[in-house]
Amino acid sequence: MRYDVFFAGYGGQGVLLAGNLLSYAAIHEGKNVSFFPAYGVEKRGGAAMCTVVFADGDTGSPVVGNPSVSVLLNQLSFDKYSVKVKQGGVCIVNSSLVETDGVELPGVEVVLVPMNQIALDMGDVRMVNMVACGAYMEKSGALKSASLEAALKKALPERNHKLIPANVKAMEAGARAVRG
Amino acid sequence: MKQVFTRPESLKNVATHFCPGCHHGSVHRLVAEALDEFGIRSQTIGVASVGCSVFLYGYFDIDVIEAPHGRAPAVATGAKRARPDRIVFTYQGDGDLAAIGMSEIIHSANRGEDITVIFVNNTTYGMTGGQMAPTTLPGQKTSTSPYGRDVSKDGAPFKMAELLSNLDGVAFSARVALNSPRNVLNAKKMIKTAFRYQVEKKGFSFIEALASCPTNWGMNPLDANQRVSDEMIPYFPLGVYKNTAQL
Amino acid sequence: MQTTAAEKIFVKGNEAVAMAAIEAGCRCYFGYPITPQSDIPEYLSRELPGRGGEFIQAESEIGAINMLLGASAAGTRAMTSSSGPGISLKQEGISYMAGSELPGVIVDIMRAGPGLGGIDASQADYWQATRGGGHGGYRIIVLAPASVQEMYDLTMLAFDLSDIYRMPAMVLADSVVGQMKESVTPNPRPQVALPAKEWVVRGRSEGEPQNVVKSLYLGDGEMEAFHWKMQARYQELADNECRWEEAQTSDAELIVTAFGSTARIAKTAVAMAREAGMKVGLMRPITLFPFPRKTFASLSERCKLFLDIELSTGQMIDDVRLSVARDADVAFYGRPPGAGSLPTPEELFEQIKKNYRVRPEQSRI
Numbered sequence: 001m002r003y004d005v006f007f008a009g010y011g012g013q014g015v016l017l018a019g020n021l022l023s024y025a026a027i028h029e030g031k032n033v034s035f036f037p038a039y040g041v042e043k044r045g046g047a048a049m050c051t052v053v054f055a056d057g058d059t060g061s062p063v064v065g066n067p068s069v070s071v072l073l074n075q076l077s078f079d080k081y082s083v084k085v086k087q088g089g090v091c092i093v094n095s096s097l098v099e100t101d102g103v104e105l106p107g108v109e110v111v112l113v114p115m116n117q118i119a120l121d122m123g124d125v126r127m128v129n130m131v132a133c134g135a136y137m138e139k140s141g142a143l144k145s146a147s148l149e150a151a152l153k154k155a156l157p158e159r160n161h162k163l164i165p166a167n168v169k170a171m172e173a174g175a176r177a178v179r180g
Numbered sequence: 181m182k183q184v185f186t187r188p189e190s191l192k193n194v195a196t197h198f199c200p201g202c203h204h205g206s207v208h209r210l211v212a213e214a215l216d217e218f219g220i221r222s223q224t225i226g227v228a229s230v231g232c233s234v235f236l237y238g239y240f241d242i243d244v245i246e247a248p249h250g251r252a253p254a255v256a257t258g259a260k261r262a263r264p265d266r267i268v269f270t271y272q273g274d275g276d277l278a279a280i281g282m283s284e285i286i287h288s289a290n291r292g293e294d295i296t297v298i299f300v301n302n303t304t305y306g307m308t309g310g311q312m313a314p315t316t317l318p319g320q321k322t323s324t325s326p327y328g329r330d331v332s333k334d335g336a337p338f339k340m341a342e343l344l345s346n347l348d349g350v351a352f353s354a355r356v357a358l359n360s361p362r363n364v365l366n367a368k369k370m371i372k373t374a375f376r377y378q379v380e381k382k383g384f385s386f387i388e389a390l391a392s393c394p395t396n397w398g399m400n401p402l403d404a405n406q407r408v409s410d411e412m413i414p415y416f417p418l419g420v421y422k423n424t425a426q427l
Numbered sequence: 428m429q430t431t432a433a434e435k436i437f438v439k440g441n442e443a444v445a446m447a448a449i450e451a452g453c454r455c456y457f458g459y460p461i462t463p464q465s466d467i468p469e470y471l472s473r474e475l476p477g478r479g480g481e482f483i484q485a486e487s488e489i490g491a492i493n494m495l496l497g498a499s500a501a502g503t504r505a506m507t508s509s510s511g512p513g514i515s516l517k518q519e520g521i522s523y524m525a526g527s528e529l530p531g532v533i534v535d536i537m538r539a540g541p542g543l544g545g546i547d548a549s550q551a552d553y554w555q556a557t558r559g560g561g562h563g564g565y566r567i568i569v570l571a572p573a574s575v576q577e578m579y580d581l582t583m584l585a586f587d588l589s590d591i592y593r594m595p596a597m598v599l600a601d602s603v604v605g606q607m608k609e610s611v612t613p614n615p616r617p618q619v620a621l622p623a624k625e626w627v628v629r630g631r632s633e634g635e636p637q638n639v640v641k642s643l644y645l646g647d648g649e650m651e652a653f654h655w656k657m658q659a660r661y662q663e664l665a666d667n668e669c670r671w672e673e674a675q676t677s678d679a680e681l682i683v684t685a686f687g688s689t690a691r692i693a694k695t696a697v698a699m700a701r702e703a704g705m706k707v708g709l710m711r712p713i714t715l716f717p718f719p720r721k722t723f724a725s726l727s728e729r730c731k732l733f734l735d736i737e738l739s740t741g742q743m744i745d746d747v748r749l750s751v752a753r754d755a756d757v758a759f760y761g762r763p764p765g766a767g768s769l770p771t772p773e774e775l776f777e778q779i780k781k782n783y784r785v786r787p788e789q790s791r792i
């Protein structure tokens with residue numbers, strides 16, 4: 001099986017950390033992983049984005065034109081990248097910051113998760129990326145929650161390990177929001 | 181009401197890409213004011229170096245040559261020799277001037293080229309993300325001196341204003357800072373003097389400006405300003421090191 | 428938790444190069460900052476000193492390459508790295524190293540050019556790398572990684588080949604593989620029989636021959652003899668050291684060829700074409716010098732259509748054209764840097780569809 005996911009938001013939303021976290025979780029499950037951050041021109045303007053591909057075998061292209069799953073954390077990313085989601089794919093949207101009214105994405109399942117709100121309810125809006133990871137995990141079924149928990153130890157610097165329990169809760173909340 | 185703060189004509193009306201608290205913007209402004217005050221904007225050719233100031237052409241409303249990393253004084257030499265009636269200045273960072281470009285600056289200065297060199301010393305490679313520079317202070321941690329600059333292996337920081345003043349070809353050499361209103365006023369005076377040397381064809385003039393790089397120092401603009409006075413000025417004393425024509 | 432040698436790590440391509448260099452026994456690194464390769468000096472400034480190695484941030488790339496020359500002449504495994512503008516400055520030193528038959532590893536994480544260019548991904552230094560780059564007529568070994576794992580493995584290989592063939596070796600990567608992170612197995616240094624470095628300068632004692640590392644050949648016929656000797660060595664390289672990856676070429680009507688990260692993207696495009704029922708294969712040269720000419724030649728005995736894809740206006744295509752049979756066509760799709768984004772597999776699939784044709788059965792004798 002080969003999974004690919006595209007994350008985008010603005011700098012400060014922790015998009016790259018989210019990508020790293022999924023990567024470590026996939027490695028934990030014995031997968032090959034490719035994590036490609038935005039580069040060069042695309043990086044300008046305060047946008048942050050990354051593509052993560054993981055597979056049992058070859059990860060293939062690190063660049064994905066039409067992602068199977070896109071997790072879009074702000075309006076700009078939604079406006080720009082929601083149309084790229086593959087037919088039959090999923091677009092997970094941070095509905096706290098994104099207005100989707102009037103946007104038709106035929107053949108794409110749009111999942112609205114009020115990520116900022118959930119993160120705030122958990123006590124810290126900076127955990128919006130954790131909520132996003134939880135939502136992705138639940139929707140894609142690609143990774144186990146235990147792997148994400150293990151991944152936190154690797155993705156976070158030692159001094160932030162005390163935050164792991166809170167982050168795990170935020171992920172669970174993200175997953176719950178998708179389950180509805 | 182009297183307008184007290186206007187944009188110099190030699191600068192374009194655009195927002196710069198410099199980080200908050202970066203002194204490149206202040207130096208740009210002072211150079212532009214000097215060009216305005218001598219009325220030489222239309223005769224001036226700027227030579228940009230490679231560093232955070234590479235976009236000189238985007239901010240100065242003058243003609244600009246973009247030189248390869250470190251080579252601005254050689255490029256300026258060529259331009260000045262081809263058009264001796266023009267005012268030619270280079271604008272270089274510490275990595276550009278004192279590392280890769282050490283040969284060009286020394287030889288241009290030694291030949292006494294009739295150019296003005298504006299040297300912005302922020303003790304780091306700003307544009308490439310904060311690596312050690314030839315002016316990085318002893319013990320200063322950077323991304324390529326993670327254990328602090330070790331003078332026994334990396335050498336001591338170059339004091340360019342002093343070093344160049346020892347060359348016969350140099351007419352004017354001074355070090356200024358931009359961390360306080362008083363220092364800015366003085367810097368303005370010095371930069372004007374440097375250009376005056378060229379306008380009056382009195383030889384090679386050099387300004388070293390101690391500048392902050394809050395981003396790569398990992399400081400807020402105020403703390404960065406404080407570092408200029410607490411750490412940089414004691415090591416790199418301000419002053420005029422050579423003034424042959426007593427302008 | 429027990430860690431085994433085979434346990435995977437998750438690192439950037441540039442870091443993998445630095446880690447591999449240490450594993451390969453590189454004890455001296457000389458460099459100068461430039462995007463997008465500064466992670467290499469940054470990593471080694473942290474890690475080399477504690478392991479008895481030397482890290483120097485040189486005053487320039489010219490300084491760095493000549494420090495490499497000196498360390499290598501003294502018999503130490505050493506490395507430098509840079510990108511476009513810095514690699515250009517190193518060409519003089521590389522030429523002297525080639526002329527002095529010195530090993531040494533040079534890593535080029537390509538960026539857009541010419542001149543200051545930009546930091547977008549580019550493959551436009553193919554010619555510079557594979558044609559020798561500096562003056563006088565010489566070649567160096569050029570390896571083109573397409574994954575972070577290969578950044579690791581080929582860096583180690585570069586050290587070995589460079590020592591065995593006594594010539595500089597370059598790891599020619601694009602910024603995509605330099606900047607992306609992948610799961611990597613940090614393989615231990617391979618056990619390779621290396622020739623003794625009898626030529627190193629070491630301080631000559633009584634009765635020992637004088638060793639001189641030089642590239643000045645003024646004696647009668649000396650320079651000519653040097654060139655023919657090197658020519659024979661290049662042939663030996665071509666005979667023994669070509670490396671490439673082939674996928675689904677045996678029945679292919681069209682073979683896509685690309686190197687580095689472009690080949691990764693192309694490989695996924697090839698898989699899309701296969702799914703659509705098209706007979707398409709991939710040929711990815713891993714050694715750019717020596718170029719796997721024989722493989723291209725034999726592939727073109729059967730497959731008459733190649734599609735060369737590069738992040739430039741076309742450079743490797745020269746070697747592909749020189750290698751394939753006369754009646755084979757080589758089409759081209761180029762994405763010179765600056766478009767602001769990389770080609771996607773979907774985009775390359777479109778190019779495959781555009782060029783694909785099935786030859787009538789009777790013409791395949």
Ligand SMILES: Cc1ncc(C[n+]2csc(CCOP(=O)(O)OP(=O)(O)O)c2C)c(N)n1
Nearest residue numbers: 230231232249273274275276305306307512
């Ligand atoms: C030949 C070459 N080597 C390296 C670089 C990469 N590079 C770009 S800017 C820079 C240094 C900038 O530092 P500095 O001159 O101090 O200017 P600052 O950004 O701090 O103002 C370097 C090394 C380059 N462009 N060309």
Ligand code: SF4
Nearest residue numbers: 198199202232306393
């Ligand atoms: S990185 Fe430093 S020198 Fe460059 S613009 Fe920012 S503060 Fe100024």
Ligand SMILES: [Mg+2]
Nearest residue numbers: 273274304306
């Ligand atoms: Mg600097």
